[in-house]
Amino acid sequence: MARPQRDNPEKFGRLDGLLPKAEGRIKPNPASLPKELDIEGLPEGRWIARGVYRMEREFAYGRWYGKKMLASPAESGRTLRHWGGDAVPVFLDTETTGLSGGTGTYAFLIGLGLCGEDSFRVVQLFLAGPAWERSWLAAIEAELPEHYGLVTYNGRAFDLPLLRTRYTLARAVPSWGGAPHMDLLSLSRHFYKGRLSSCSLSSIERNVLGLRRSGEDVPGSEIPWMYTQFLRTQDAGPLRGIFYHNTLDIVSLAALQIHIAEMARGECSCAADMIRAGDLWAAKGFQEEARAAWEGALDFRHDRHFALLRLAEAERAAGNYEAAYRYYEESLETERRPVRTLETMAKIEEHRFRRCGDALAHATEALRWLESHRIFKDRQWEEDRKNLLHRIERLKRKLAAKECGEDVFPGDGGEL
Missing domain, CATH: 1.25.40.10 (Tetratricopeptide repeat domain)
Structure with missing residues (x-):
């Protein structure tokens, strides 16, 4: 897939002629303003643009994750290539202001799972407010490798359509539009529908991966309300559970892809x-x-x-x-x-x-x-x-x- 260069000024302007002109649009990264915002309680990370905060964690290969050992997902991506897998998978999950979609809903946190040589990296990009969304979208593009395939859980129905809407409203075109995409929800349903009471990611974690989240985790239904409270208070301390939730979602996707690939290869226990x-x-x-x-x-x-x-x-x-x-x-x-x-x-x-x-x-x-x-x-x-x-x-x-x-x-x- 031909991918636009990261420094290409046209990358975020290809749809300008198709959209109405918006007056008073806030321009990202004005030189006169610092990147940092006066926000308390954010985890270790750094401001990479005005209103955009980047966090990163590494998970060494060979460590246990539930009852599965974490390894590079590259080989499992090749095994599942007929279902959209890729040897360079990028695992993606968003946290949003609502679950109904539509132009009024936007993502304020994205987690990207990237395969390193010795470890699995989770990069999170936090959007401190809707005024800086264009910079946030540009930051996503800067994190993506040259050639890759996306891996999500229900991303076909929710995450990717929502992101496409946000790109369109920002007069932008995503570079990942033509990338291979594998939605692990459909593969999980294939193996576990009728055998588990639910095929939600949390159910798969408990019953298949053997993972138990700590009390730091927050239910997905509470996340939009918690972010709304943050916009009022500018205190990010209560959001730490959301960052934890999103991080484990990404690592679970990697572990689940490895597990499903093992079963596809006939490495089954029943x-x-x-x-x-x-x-x-x-x-x-x-x-x-x-x-x-x-x-x-x-x-x-x-x-x-x-x-x-x-x-x-x-x-x-x-x-x-x-x-x-x-x-x-x-x-x-x-x-x-x-x-x-x-x-x-x-x-x-x-x-x-x-x-x-x-x-x-x-x-x-x-x-x-x-x-x-x-x-x-x-x-x-x-x-x-x-x-x-x-x-x-x-x-x-x-x-x-x-x-x-x-x-x-x-x-x-x-x-x-």
Whole structure:
């Protein structure tokens, strides 16, 4: 991606012709004013422009973060390149004056996670008031490397659209507009939706990364109010919990990216993770990687039948009916609700193997199981029973006529 030079005066003026002229606009960094503002309680850092305060912390690789060891996220970014990952990831998170978005909401703190050779750096840029927003946006641009990809958590829906709005109002164009972007929320939902009560970052931290934040942290819902109080008092001491909150959000993103990349590579601790890793690859069309993950799930005792069914469906889609049948047959040993598998086996036996007797036996077994579990009776139960009765009657007619019909039998829709 061609990136504008940092000293290019046109970088923040490309949209001037598209926006109405604003009179009385405060110009950033006037030479007659000092950078420093009379604000108490800010953490260690320095003023880099009028109203813009910069803080930085380093986290050495090899230290434990929850139950994960922090390492350079570069390799994990390469692993996840098909989902927007990059070998030079920049982790981004904002704290804002509200959660509803719109032109009245702006970000007053941004955290950027940057990969160093020996440590992970978190750079925070604090905006002391809306009058200096243009300088704050310029400071963000100055921190970004030449080539990188963004990593966020729900940034696709919130952080990035909000920042784009602020750039537009400042008559600016972000250099990161064409950069790769990976939203870890979607990947977290892929692996943990239905397994955790929530896929919020705080829930992922507790249940996946094993992190417990200290009492210094503040709930995200209180952050806009706390910043409003700061604008009235100019006392930044109460904001220390916000800086802590934002710092841990950034480090958690790095740790989470490493964790998700490990699972995508098949470094999983349970069959459920392996199966969803296979599903992740399959959704992108990488069938070889998907099968490797599903086969890896067979090494675990629990949930093996889900992996067997995935492998069966993959073989069936490829036209390998013998292999698919073997997987279906093995999955029956541990399935709790075998109706769908029995019916699928009956279809393969009838239409591909011409074994109508075996097909009838499996369809009858499926019907018997269904009728012995009327506790599941609902619209789907009724539909399954209707289909099985129809299949059984047809198979009986075909057996009586001593034939199994065409490759695709009329009335069955040819569904295999």
